[in-house]
Amino acid sequence: MPEKMVAIMKTKPAYGAELVEVDIPKPGAGEVLIKVLATSICGTDLHIYEWNEWAQTRIKPPQIMGHEVAGEVVEVGPGVEGIEVGDYVSVETHIVCGKCYACRHNRYHVCQNTKIFGVDTNGVFAEYAVVPAQNVWKNPKSIPPEYATLQEPLGNAVDTVLAGPIAGKSVLITGAGPLGLLGIAVAKASGAYPVIVSEPSEFRRELAKKVGADYVLNPFEEDVVREVMNITDGNGVDVFLEFSGAPKALEQGLQAVTPGGRVSLLGLFPGNVSIDFNNLIIFKALTVYGITGRHLWETWYTVSKLLQSGRLNIDPIITHKYKGFDKYEEAFELMRAGKTGKIVFMLK
Ligand SMILES: NC(=O)c1ccc[n+]([C@@H]2O[C@H](COP(=O)([O-])OP(=O)(O)OC[C@H]3O[C@@H](n4cnc5c(N)ncnc54)[C@H](O)[C@@H]3O)[C@@H](O)[C@H]2O)c1
Ligand SMILES: C[C@@H](O)[C@H](N)C(=O)O
Ligand SMILES: [Zn+2]
Numbered sequence: 001m002p003e004k005m006v007a008i009m010k011t012k013p014a015y016g017a018e019l020v021e022v023d024i025p026k027p028g029a030g031e032v033l034i035k036v037l038a039t040s041i042c043g044t045d046l047h048i049y050e051w052n053e054w055a056q057t058r059i060k061p062p063q064i065m066g067h068e069v070a071g072e073v074v075e076v077g078p079g080v081e082g083i084e085v086g087d088y089v090s091v092e093t094h095i096v097c098g099k100c101y102a103c104r105h106n107r108y109h110v111c112q113n114t115k116i117f118g119v120d121t122n123g124v125f126a127e128y129a130v131v132p133a134q135n136v137w138k139n140p141k142s143i144p145p146e147y148a149t150l151q152e153p154l155g156n157a158v159d160t161v162l163a164g165p166i167a168g169k170s171v172l173i174t175g176a177g178p179l180g181l182l183g184i185a186v187a188k189a190s191g192a193y194p195v196i197v198s199e200p201s202e203f204r205r206e207l208a209k210k211v212g213a214d215y216v217l218n219p220f221e222e223d224v225v226r227e228v229m230n231i232t233d234g235n236g237v238d239v240f241l242e243f244s245g246a247p248k249a250l251e252q253g254l255q256a257v258t259p260g261g262r263v264s265l266l267g268l269f270p271g272n273v274s275i276d277f278n279n280l281i282i283f284k285a286l287t288v289y290g291i292t293g294r295h296l297w298e299t300w301y302t303v304s305k306l307l308q309s310g311r312l313n314i315d316p317i318i319t320h321k322y323k324g325f326d327k328y329e330e331a332f333e334l335m336r337a338g339k340t341g342k343i344v345f346m347l348k
């Protein structure tokens, strides 16, 4: 076992990050040490890299970045039961208290004391990482590390898409960033038809098609609501899934969903949003779900089985695979430019 490792660290309260050599951490009580096999970049990591307003209030450098991972347990701390050296694992990022009102109602995804692994703690953009044992998820060997690392964001997408019936339903997805793309894969694997995707970036519209979208629309050049009505014989879609965080997309989706339809909102808006509640939600009798994190642990079972089923079309979503962390700056800049789906660092 080596003593040192490389890691992408947010060293300073400023734009960027550094590749550093640091000691391999030791797992304390209730923790395990994993050897990272694959780790992927989330939009949250990009916010930390860019040092946006949210990051400035939340992140305390120096800190190792990253939270999406597949790895192998190499050491188990005192008091840990049910996890052994050699286990192939991923990590739920929400560290919940288990004691608050929400937790005691089994609503761990809205724990009032949630800390986020890799945001409020050191993370997994490193050769090794210490992980709280309560957040470890065991993977079957049949899921390759480059897929297993995507389970955390896939969980967001699964909760968004599967918050209500989806098989045989017409669907509008707004936003085909990494999460919207995962949402398309889940909707298609679950039998939705047609899946209509609205996304301004041509690069991402092409990705959406490769993942299986039946129709793609450019909201900056086409009338999304009219196009959706044309495709659905004037009825509107059964299900509207918001993955963009764009207020305009929210309004279009609420207009394009059929009366009595279902809406799942995952995208985070830049601030308060003004909506005609009476006409777009109340008189349409919509069912609207706010989506956050993942249901623990139901969502992980669903994600794992969807991956094992082989029905999720993930390959087109992984647009960039890097061996090691050497090109991390290129990876972050590509992501900033919106020229990516998911980026995975392979450490195997
Ligand atoms: N609720 C949660 O738990 C949770 C978890 C993770 C991410 N999120 C949020 O989910 C959203 C998606 O994440 P991501 O990483 O894919 O983000 P992203 O920014 O990469 O993707 C958003 C996409 O929306 C597109 N878009 C912009 N304006 C649009 C419009 N008017 N109509 C349609 N599409 C439009 C963009 O071109 C982009 O491709 C973000 O808002 C993120 O903050 C929420
Ligand atoms: C940490 C954040 O980026 C993560 N995707 C979540 O579900 O909360
Ligand atoms: Zn994330």
Ligand SMILES: [Zn+2]
Binding pocket: 096, 097, 098, 099, 100, 101, 102, 103, 110, 111, 112, 113, 114
């Ligand atoms: Zn709690």
